[in-house]
Amino acid sequence: MNRTTSPATVFRKCFEWEAAAKARESGLYPFFRPIGEARGTKVIIEGREMIMAGSNNYLGLATDPRMKERARAAIEHYGTSCSGSRFMNGTLALHEELEVRLAAFVGKEAALCFTTGYQTNLGCISALIGRGDHVVSDKYNHASIMDGIFMTVGLNRNVNVHRYKHNNMEDLEKVLAAIPIDESKLIVTDGVFSMEGDIVNLPKVRELADRYNAAVYLDEAHAIGVVGPTGRGVTEHYGNPDLADLIMCTFSKSFGSIGGFVAGDHMVVDYIKHFARPLIFSASIPPANLGAAMAALDIMQEEPDRVRRLQQIAQKMIAGFTELGFNVGTAETPIVPLVIGDDEKTFLFWKSMFERGVYVNPVISPAVPPNRSLIRTSYMAIHEDHELDTILEISGEEARKIGII
Numbered sequence: 569m570n571r572t573t574s575p576a577t578v579f580r581k582c583f584e585w586e587a588a589a590k591a592r593e594s595g596l597y598p599f600f601r602p603i604g605e606a607r608g609t610k611v612i613i614e615g616r617e618m619i620m621a622g623s624n625n626y627l628g629l630a631t632d633p634r635m636k637e638r639a640r641a642a643i644e645h646y647g648t649s650c651s652g653s654r655f656m657n658g659t660l661a662l663h664e665e666l667e668v669r670l671a672a673f674v675g676k677e678a679a680l681c682f683t684t685g686y687q688t689n690l691g692c693i694s695a696l697i698g699r700g701d702h703v704v705s706d707k708y709n710h711a712s713i714m715d716g717i718f719m720t721v722g723l724n725r726n727v728n729v730h731r732y733k734h735n736n737m738e739d740l741e742k743v744l745a746a747i748p749i750d751e752s753k754l755i756v757t758d759g760v761f762s763m764e765g766d767i768v769n770l771p772k773v774r775e776l777a778d779r780y781n782a783a784v785y786l787d788e789a790h791a792i793g794v795v796g797p798t799g800r801g802v803t804e805h806y807g808n809p810d811l812a813d814l815i816m817c818t819f820s821k822s823f824g825s826i827g828g829f830v831a832g833d834h835m836v837v838d839y840i841k842h843f844a845r846p847l848i849f850s851a852s853i854p855p856a857n858l859g860a861a862m863a864a865l866d867i868m869q870e871e872p873d874r875v876r877r878l879q880q881i882a883q884k885m886i887a888g889f890t891e892l893g894f895n896v897g898t899a900e901t902p903i904v905p906l907v908i909g910d911d912e913k914t915f916l917f918w919k920s921m922f923e924r925g926v927y928v929n930p931v932i933s934p935a936v937p938p939n940r941s942l943i944r945t946s947y948m949a950i951h952e953d954h955e956l957d958t959i960l961e962i963s964g965e966e967a968r969k970i971g972i973i
């Protein structure tokens with residue numbers, strides 16, 4: 569860098585921070601690896617073809633020709649951008665059509681689309697939780713839920729934030745029982761937990777919510793297209809859409825697009841629409857992504873076999889890894905964590921898998937609690953059995969070398 573004066577104080581930390589540079593030097597830096605080409609279950613990275621076992625494209629729709637066609641058609645009709653927020657010039661007929669379809673899909677009165685799932689969580693939590701209110705959140709909830717809470721704390725100051733032990737209903741009850749019954753409370757939980765791949769005990773959450781005058785906000789980012797007999801998520805898994813008052817989801821996973829939505833009672837959704845700052849102050853989902861999300865919804869409804877195949881793959885991989893001696897925690901879905909608990913071994917294992925042509929994701933604190941570092945593997949309905957067998961075989965061989973199993 570050609571600099572005659574030292575960096576401004578605000579930038580000093582950037583010049584002093586060495587962790588990423590050191591990891592790059594040692595060849596153990598796993599992040600931001602550019603994908604050159606995506607071909608279904610295969611990706612080209614650094615010129616090499618690899619099996620993708622780390623994507624959230626659960627139904628394999630992101631490269632489906634029908635999705636591309638609908639995205640192209642939406643661009644032809646509306647152009648490449650909405651050039652404004654939903655509140656002003658950025659609402660298309662396609663947004664509203666999709667919202668009507670999504671509400672019916674998850675069994676709610678109304679739905680509202682945001683530009684990302686992240687913004688959906690920020691917008692809904694900050695719109696609903698204000699001064700003196702209580703938000704009650706599972707400790708393993710996604711970062712976007714925590715950021716939604718941070719946003720409302722920043723905007724309103726005296727918001728009461730409670731975190732209960734992961735999927736632990738006794739702890740949830742203890743928290744709820746300590747809050748005055750007439751005060752406003754929202755229980756927020758992932759439906760399928762993004763790192764552990766387990767499913768929330770939603771019937772019990774509902775029972776406690778009813779007993780303690782709380783509402784239930786369910787993040788179905790990893791659940792829609794994945795669990796429930798026809799992929800409608802955790803409420804369908806347990807057979808009742810009313811187990812959650814509000815259901816949110818992203819389009820960046822099973823829907824093979826980008827965007828997010830929340831669904832619930834018409835009046836509640838309409839309120840969020842007028843108070844969610846991330847909806848009001850950010851441009852809306854572009855036409856291509858709306859077209860793709862709509863196509864995904866059609867395919868999910870026309871091809872329920874995809875969901876069934878995905879669920880079968882999940883069972884195969886959980887059983888396969890368990891048989892090899894891996895610790896898969898409480899996984900019950902196509903998110904199958906290989907819990908290692910040691911950061912260095914996690915990065916070594918990731919690297920050896922990468923060199924053998926299998927793409928997986930290393931996850932360390934703060935994305936998981938300290939000492940719970942893991943390799944997050946995840947599967948798609950389009951994976952073939954021979955690919956899954958290869959992943960299991962290579963995982964077993966490499967983990968044995970490093971002393972993980």
Ligand SMILES: Cc1ncc(COP(=O)(O)O)c(C=O)c1O
Binds near residue numbers: 712828
């Ligand atoms: C549980 C959960 N909620 C919300 C999000 C945010 O979704 P998006 O990628 O659309 O911003 C994610 C994505 O990582 C997630 O895993």
